[in-house]
Amino acid sequence: MPKSMTGFAKVEMECAEGKIYGEARALNNRYLEISIKLPKIDYTSEQKLRDLVKTYVKRGKVDITIKWDKPFNNAGTPKINETVAKQYIVLIETLKQDYGLKGDLTIENILAFKDIIAYEENNNLTEDVLFIPFENLLKRLDEERSREGIMISDDLLKRLDEITSNIQEIEVRRPLTIKAHEEKLREKMLEITQCSSIDEVRVLQELAIYIERLDITEEIVRLKGHLANFRETLYSLDSMGRKLDFIIQEMVRETNTIGSKSNDLFINELVIKIKVEIEKMREQVQNVE
Numbered sequence: 001m002p003k004s005m006t007g008f009a010k011v012e013m014e015c016a017e018g019k020i021y022g023e024a025r026a027l028n029n030r031y032l033e034i035s036i037k038l039p040k041i042d043y044t045s046e047q048k049l050r051d052l053v054k055t056y057v058k059r060g061k062v063d064i065t066i067k068w069d070k071p072f073n074n075a076g077t078p079k080i081n082e083t084v085a086k087q088y089i090v091l092i093e094t095l096k097q098d099y100g101l102k103g104d105l106t107i108e109n110i111l112a113f114k115d116i117i118a119y120e121e122n123n124n125l126t127e128d129v130l131f132i133p134f135e136n137l138l139k140r141l142d143e144e145r146s147r148e149g150i151m152i153s154d155d156l157l158k159r160l161d162e163i164t165s166n167i168q169e170i171e172v173r174r175p176l177t178i179k180a181h182e183e184k185l186r187e188k189m190l191e192i193t194q195c196s197s198i199d200e201v202r203v204l205q206e207l208a209i210y211i212e213r214l215d216i217t218e219e220i221v222r223l224k225g226h227l228a229n230f231r232e233t234l235y236s237l238d239s240m241g242r243k244l245d246f247i248i249q250e251m252v253r254e255t256n257t258i259g260s261k262s263n264d265l266f267i268n269e270l271v272i273k274i275k276v277e278i279e280k281m282r283e284q285v286q287n288v289e
Helices: 043-056 083-100 107-112 129-196 199-214 217-234 241-262 265-285
Strands: 007-015 018-027 033-036 059-068 077-082 117-120
Touching: 007 129, 018 129, 033 043, 043 129, 077 107, 083 107, 107 241, 129 217, 129 241, 129 265, 241 265
Parallel strands: 033 059
Antiparallel strands: 007 018, 018 059, 077 117
């Protein structure tokens, strides 16, 4: 079944590292274009995430944003800022020497100084933690695109049925149209042969050629074949948007030929109805992956 190229999804996940939010938006695009905004991670992990997107999305523009809220009680790992501590010690010794100050420097004094204790925060999300909400986000996006794809498919199938009905009416009308043209041509032929000496065999040959040019049997057969191919493609599991678009181009070609060859008002009205349905199908197919 087809999948829509458009869709939106979001996820939230709480873990030991905090809360992770994700949003994904898919839009129409001729090719696959991926944009990912992430917390700080290494390049290898980002490439793996892009490869993961490609397993779910084959065509379209996909924008994904992942945000990470770290818990307030997770200040990080405490660590002695040795550089600052050494600077304080040197400063105190200088004061004692320059101004004759006395007193011992204790650990309590040093710990009371600002910035002696630093907290080394982990600003990187690990690959294992990030991949879970990321794939959940892709799954939800895929479900949304599949849901829209079902609606598109239902609409396309209804239009296929409508076109098939119009073709059946054309097939019923076609023999009557051919017979009417034959009668008119025979009447015209009789008028001409009665007024002048004309090779009747030659006239009959020209009549046969003219009737053959009006014959739309091959075009109807090909159009029905395209409809069957379109319907079969809708039930396939592969990415089908481009193939459906190509089939529609062939449907337009055969329909135009039928209209130009039929030379019948009733058939031409049916051809217009078919063209309207095909154009609506083309608009829908633009949204199919």
